[in-house]
Amino acid sequence: xxxxxxxxxxxxxxxxxxxxxxxxxxxxxxxxxxxxxxxxxxxxxxxxxxxxxxxxxxxxxxxxxxxxxxxxxxxxxxxxxxxxxxxxxxxxxxxxxxxxxxxxxxxxxxxxxxxxxxxxxxxxxxxxxxxxxxxxxxxxxxxxxxxxxxxxxxxxxxxxxxxxxxxxxxxxxxxxxxxxxxxxxxxxxxxxxxxxxxxxxxxxxxxxxxxxxxxxxxxxxxxxxxxxxxxxxxxxxxxxxxxxxxxxxxxxxxxxxxxxxxxxxxxxxxxxxxxxxxxxxxxxxxxxxxxxxxxxxxxxxxxxxxxxxxxxxxxxxxxxxxxxxxxxxxxxxxxxxxxxxxxxxxxxxxxxxxxxxxxxxxxxxxxxxxxxxxxxxxxxxxxxxxxxxxxxxxxxxxxxxxxxxxxxxxxxxxxxxxxxxxxxxxxxxxxxxxxxxxxxxxxxxxxx
Ligand code: GLC
Numbered sequence: 149x150x151x152x153x154x155x156x157x158x159x160x161x162x163x164x165x166x167x168x169x170x171x172x173x174x175x176x177x178x179x180x181x182x183x184x185x186x187x188x189x190x191x192x193x194x195x196x197x198x199x200x201x202x203x204x205x206x207x208x209x210x211x212x213x214x215x216x217x218x219x220x221x222x223x224x225x226x227x228x229x230x231x232x233x234x235x236x237x238x239x240x241x242x243x244x245x246x247x248x249x250x251x252x253x254x255x256x257x258x259x260x261x262x263x264x265x266x267x268x269x270x271x272x273x274x275x276x277x278x279x280x281x282x283x284x285x286x287x288x289x290x291x292x293x294x295x296x297x298x299x300x301x302x303x304x305x306x307x308x309x310x311x312x313x314x315x316x317x318x319x320x321x322x323x324x325x326x327x328x329x330x331x332x333x334x335x336x337x338x339x340x341x342x343x344x345x346x347x348x349x350x351x352x353x354x355x356x357x358x359x360x361x362x363x364x365x366x367x368x369x370x371x372x373x374x375x376x377x378x379x380x381x382x383x384x385x386x387x388x389x390x391x392x393x394x395x396x397x398x399x400x401x402x403x404x405x406x407x408x409x410x411x412x413x414x415x416x417x418x419x420x421x422x423x424x425x426x427x428x429x430x431x432x433x434x435x436x437x438x439x440x441x442x443x444x445x446x447x448x449x450x451x452x453x454x455x456x457x458x459x460x461x462x463x464x465x466x467x468x469x470x471x472x473x474x475x476x477x478x479x480x481x482x483x484x485x486x487x488x489x490x491x492x493x494x495x496x497x498x499x500x501x502x503x504x505x506x507x508x509x510x511x512x513x514x515x516x517x518x519x520x521x522x523x524x525x526x527x528x529x530x531x532x533x534x535x536x537x538x539x540x541x542x543x544x545x546x547x548x549x550x551x552x553x554x555x556x557x558x559x560x561x562x563x564x565x566x567x568x569x570x571x572x573x574x575x576x577x578x579x580x581x582x583x584x585x586x587x588x589x590x591x592x593x594x595x596x
Contacts, residue, residue: 180411187383188395188412190300191354193488194253195446196479197302198472199356199416199423199455200243201258204265204280206425206460207232213262217310217319226263227311229460230274235282238462244293246464250472251479253487255294256302256356256453259287259346264311270345272338274311286462291350300353303346307339307368307390308359314338317362336369340376347380356398357389365391387414399450403441407448407491414451417441419468425457432467435474439572440501442475443514447501449491474571482538482574485512493585497527508582512538515563515573522547522560523575527586529556530579537566538574556586 180188205212207229208221216226247255260266260273268287269277276282287303294301309315314335316325325331346352355377360368374393377384388394388410396412403415419438420429433441438454445452454475456468479486485503492502492511500523501514515523535544544561551557561575 184395188385190253191385191396191451192412194300195451195486195489196250196252196442196475197254197256197414197451197453198247198250198252199256199304199453200458201261201424201455202267202286202458202462203258203261203263203424204229204233204276204460205261205263206458209425209427209429211422211426212258212424213306213310217262219319219321223319230265230276230280233276233280233282233460235276235280235284235286235460235462238282238286238289240286240289240293241296243290243458243464244297244299246469246472247294247299248297250454250476251486252299252454254300254302254354255290256304256354257287257290258304258306260305260309260342262306262308262310262359264309266342268346268349270342272341273309287346287350291352301350302354302356303350303352304356304358305343305346306359307357308362309335309339312338332367340369340373343373343377347377351381352384353381354385354387355390356387360389360391365393403444404448404450407450413449414453415441415445416453416455418455419471422457423455425459425465430467432471435471435478436571438471438475439478440516443501443503443572446486446489446503447492447514478569478571481569482512484510485514485538485574485576493525493527493583497585498523498525504583509579511577511579511583513561513575513577515568515575518568519563522562522564525559525561525577527556528559528577528579529584529586530581532559532577533580534576534578535561536576536578537563537568538576539569540567544575 201212203212205215210221215221216223257267259268264274265279266273266275268285269275276286277284291301308317310318312335313324314331316323316332318324368391370391370393374386374390377386385395386393388397396414397408397410399408399413399415401417407413420432422429442452456464456472458464488506489503489512490506492504498513500516503512504510513523513525532546535546537544544563544566546562547560548557549560
């Protein structure tokens with residue numbers, strides 16, 4: 149039994165790459181089933197999603213839910229924001245069109261954060277339709293607009309609801325109860341009922357859970373919830389915050405330095421320092437920084453879920469519109485290096501980010517800024533059939549130094565005189581076969 153599991157182990161960190169030399173010992177994980185591969189294909193190929201935090205917290209521009217939980221504002225004052233949540237200029241089609249222009253292939257909207265305020269007219273709990281001047285369902289029109297633009301629909305839903313009278317935790321300092329099976333059962337019925345409503349109405353392609361940490365998978369009845377969601381859409385993708393049931397890992401803020409062990413993952417990242425709209429927070433990443441973080445992420449095999457925060461009136465801050473637009477313009481120049489690609493070579497081989505095409509025969513090197521000499525790639529066992537700068541015509545000059553039997557040399561790629569992309573250039577190396585990298589530990593016996 150142990151052996152058969154061991155033989156099913158595949159490489160993760162360098163998924164899809166094979167090595168000349170010895171078997172590698174990097175992080176491992178079991179091979180996925182064919183059904184899982186099929187279910188996850190669109191997600192793996194998509195590379196970019198846009199996360200939208202929208203809720204009453206945008207009225208005062210304070211931390212979503214956490215501001216009352218952490219006692220920065222009283223609960224009644226937090227809830228007073230309901231009166232200012234108008235959605236007066238909400239244009240779901242404009243949102244979807246912006247997301248499309250950003251190059252993203254999916255979006256995730258906060259349908260209900262930890263504060264319990266639902267963005268649709270749920271039959272239960274607090275919602276913007278009956279409790280705010282917005283007075284209408286805000287989820288449905290966005291779902292429709294996304295589908296019109298051929299974008300996949302992701303719904304964020306917090307398991308925890310700090311407003312619910314049946315939920316045990318209220319704030320960091322206050323609990324409603326510690327053991328009360330009857331109330332907990334009622335809470336389970338409430339949250340699962342809301343998920344049923346959302347499933348029935350909107351049939352999402354992806355569920356983005358959050359707020360799971362206060363209870364165990366068993367307490368959440370996570371398996372039952374998963375089965376229920378899959379009964380509406382057997383192919384639905386579920387993130388790892390439905391405990392024990394996730395299809396993919398969700399590292400948060402700051403790119404992972406080494407890739408997460410999970411086969412599929414998505415880095416969620418804010419454009420400034422806040423998830424929701426906060427007027428005072430002007431600490432925006434530049435488009436160049438976002439492009440750099442994006443290629444870092446896809447170069448390690450992940451997706452980027454880039455977050456924006458809509459204002460209470462439904463408009464999106466110009467800084468975020470500009471970031472998404474610039475990212476989209478850049479992506480549009482290099483789609484072949486992005487969509488459908490896999491993790492590229494580790495940074496020991498190339499001191500930058502890289503991806504590899506689905507057929508493994510083209511390696512894409514992302515070049516940041518203007519290098520002061522040729523770009524260096526080490527340990528490539530393949531022959532390079534052609535080297536090009538994407539977006540330019542003609543081949544790039546390359547020089548191979550120190551190549552010998554079984555020891556690949558150093559490949560220098562000359563960019564002198566080339567018109568480089570001010571954001572990030574892309575070199576495409578067409579290989580003579582599937583990407584193969586040298587991997588052999590230092591061996592003293594080969595020294596002369
Ligand atoms: C954290 C926070 C939450 C935010 C989420 C996004 O879990 O609790 O406020 O919505 O991250 O990933």
